[in-house]
Amino acid sequence: DIQMTQSPSSLSASLGDRVTISCRASQSISSYLNWYRQKPGKAPELLIYGAYTLQSEVPSRFRGSGSGTGFTLTISSLQPEDFATYYCQQTYSNPRTFGQGTKVEIK
Amino acid sequence: QMQLQQSGPGLVKPSETLSLTCTVSGGSISGNYWSWIRQPPGKGLEWIGYIYYSGSTNYNPSLKSRVTFSVDMSNNQLSLRLKSVTAADTAVYYCARWQQWAPHDGFDVWGQGTVVTVSS
Numbered sequence: 001d002i003q004m005t006q007s008p009s010s011l012s013a014s015l016g017d018r019v020t021i022s023c024r025a026s027q028s029i030s031s032y033l034n035w036y037r038q039k040p041g042k043a044p045e046l047l048i049y050g051a052y053t054l055q056s057e058v059p060s061r062f063r064g065s066g067s068g069t070g071f072t073l074t075i076s077s078l079q080p081e082d083f084a085t086y087y088c089q090q091t092y093s094n095p096r097t098f099g100q101g102t103k104v105e106i107k
Numbered sequence: 108q109m110q111l112q113q114s115g116p117g118l119v120k121p122s123e124t125l126s127l128t129c130t131v132s133g134g135s136i137s138g139n140y141w142s143w144i145r146q147p148p149g150k151g152l153e154w155i156g157y158i159y160y161s162g163s164t165n166y167n168p169s170l171k172s173r174v175t176f177s178v179d180m181s182n183n184q185l186s187l188r189l190k191s192v193t194a195a196d197t198a199v200y201y202c203a204r205w206q207q208w209a210p211h212d213g214f215d216v217w218g219q220g221t222v223v224t225v226s227s
Contacts, residue, residue: 034213036152043201043217044152050211087152091212095167096142096154 002026002090006099012107017078021102023071023088032092035064035073038101039084048073049091078104109134111202111218119196119225125189129202129218136160136183140205142214143176143187145198153198157205158185192225199223 003026013019023033031051036044046055048064051071061076075082083106088099115127129141143155156166158176166174175188185202200221203214 032211034211036214043203043220044214045217046213046215049208049213053208053211055213055215089152089213094165095156095169098152098154100151 001095002029002093002097004088004090004097004099006086006088006102008102009100010103010105012105013078014107015078015080017107019075019078019082019104021073021086021088021104023066023073023099025069025071025090025092028068029090029092031067032090033064033066033071034089034091035062036087036089037082037084038087039081044087047086075104109204109216111204111216113200113202113218113221115200115221115223117222117224119192119223120227121193121225122191125187125192125196125200125223125225127187127200127202127221127223129185129187131183131185136178136180136185140207140212141176141178141185142203142205143185144201144203144214146201146220147195147198155187155200194225197223197225 005024007022033051035048038044047058052064063074065072085101085103110132112130119125137160142157158164173190177186202218204216206215
């Protein structure tokens, strides 16, 4: 199985801050990488697929980058709804695997 | 707009079988892939597997010996069965559409989640 490792596990930020979350794969996965946001008590929402393609209706403040084994999710200006947990997921091979999550909290 | 509505018992006894249903509305099961994903309390996401509308499946090897997916086209429903459950199977279970944008894919529509506790 491909292991996905996110960093940091949690971070504190303020409204309007720029935030960066990293995800590393245990082997090269080209650009087969998705990002999800999960608000407390809710199902995850797909933000980005193919490492950098924004899912329909996702705000442009979200940006994905990277390829191979290293990936980044950047939120350019944190909004209230962005205080949540973020997961990366590889779609290179089965079984599909997720990172352990990065919790973004209010400072 | 497609919606997925999950149903099933929230409490299952150890060694018994967990059974959940996911009803698709605002769209059709036909032509789509569907996945089940679970999340233990306070932990991350685990992909259980997928089923194509035709009935073909692919399960996570970690659960393959105990899990079965099925599709009921007439009722637009998906089902998950997990046998011989233990406390380690306690989790929120989600159904999701596994959308394909070749060569990429992702889970773009999710059910609301079902909290399942394994306890006597």
